[in-house]
Amino acid sequence: MPDHETLPALPDSSTGHVGSYHRVLPVSLERMYENTLDWEHLPHVHASSFSAIRILDAGSWGWRAELCDAADNRSVIELRLDRQCRRWITRNLEGPNQGAEIWTHVFPVAERRLEIVVDFFVPGVAAAARDKVGQAYATLYARLYDEDVEMMVQRQRALDQRVDGGDTRVDLGPRAQLQTPITVKVGSRQIVVREVAGELVAYPALCPHQLGPLDQVTVEQGTVTCPWHGYRFDIRTGECLSGQSCRLSVATLREEQDRLILALSGG
Numbered sequence: 332m333p334d335h336e337t338l339p340a341l342p343d344s345s346t347g348h349v350g351s352y353h354r355v356l357p358v359s360l361e362r363m364y365e366n367t368l369d370w371e372h373l374p375h376v377h378a379s380s381f382s383a384i385r386i387l388d389a390g391s392w393g394w395r396a397e398l399c400d401a402a403d404n405r406s407v408i409e410l411r412l413d414r415q416c417r418r419w420i421t422r423n424l425e426g427p428n429q430g431a432e433i434w435t436h437v438f439p440v441a442e443r444r445l446e447i448v449v450d451f452f453v454p455g456v457a458a459a460a461r462d463k464v465g466q467a468y469a470t471l472y473a474r475l476y477d478e479d480v481e482m483m484v485q486r487q488r489a490l491d492q493r494v495d496g497g498d499t500r501v502d503l504g505p506r507a508q509l510q511t512p513i514t515v516k517v518g519s520r521q522i523v524v525r526e527v528a529g530e531l532v533a534y535p536a537l538c539p540h541q542l543g544p545l546d547q548v549t550v551e552q553g554t555v556t557c558p559w560h561g562y563r564f565d566i567r568t569g570e571c572l573s574g575q576s577c578r579l580s581v582a583t584l585r586e587e588q589d590r591l592i593l594a595l596s597g598g
């Protein structure tokens with residue numbers, strides 16, 4: 332079986348089945364469910380598909396939200412996760428695709444390997460047009476999963492590498508010889524050191540929310556915006572400027588006998 336493929340509509344379907352998408356994903360069931368319930372990432376990780384989200388309700392059952400697509404069409408979408416059946420059902424409650432349902436079943440084949448089968452049901456599509464509509468959904472889902480896989484694999488790697496302990500300070504050498512920006516390892520943590528308005532700052536390369544990559548984003552006026560859920564942080568103070576209750580644990584830099592010492596909080 333190929334790693335991903337589009338399957339045609341069920342012939343003569345009376346339920347509006349327009350096609351299926353099948354894919355093998357290099358992730359655990361835990362990462363997959365986490366991603367499914369994670370409504371916050373939609374306008375950030377999938378910025379080419381969604382421009383905004385407003386959550387209406389959310390819990391371990393799933394979520395319901397108002398979503399805008401890239402063309403500013405508004406929809407109300409509900410996702411219900413059923414762990415016992417290893418599936419989630421996404422329903423379009425309002426908007427241009429009202430009535431459409433997407434059923435996803437997941438089959439774990441190894442600790443970090445899943446197969447998913449996504450079935451697309453769209454009411455009111457003429458029999459002759461079903462495959463075309465199914466193909467459009469499959470193309471969209473292929474892109475969404477490309478983006479999700481990258482995020483899930485990166486998060487898993489960050490979790491695997493996360494071990495507490497080890498050094499809490501590092502000698503960066505003479506200040507005049509330090510080339511910035513630079514990412515340095517302190518114990519098990521990666522810390523970015525860079526200059527902001529003539530002042531040296533040091534902050535974690537991973538986001539405190541879910542370990543998104545902060546070292547790969549552009550610094551704007553002393554702030555970084557995480558690419559996964561859009562939390563924005565002041566890299567001098569660690570304050571979360573987008574209003575969520577988390578904080579970037581900035582490191583301190585001080586000169587000791589002409590050498591620059593970087594110390595983690597409490598180190």
Ligand code: FES
Binds near residue numbers: 541543558
């Ligand atoms: S990982 Fe969620 S905002 Fe950074």
Ligand SMILES: [Fe+2]
Binds near residue numbers: 366372373376377479
């Ligand atoms: Fe996603």
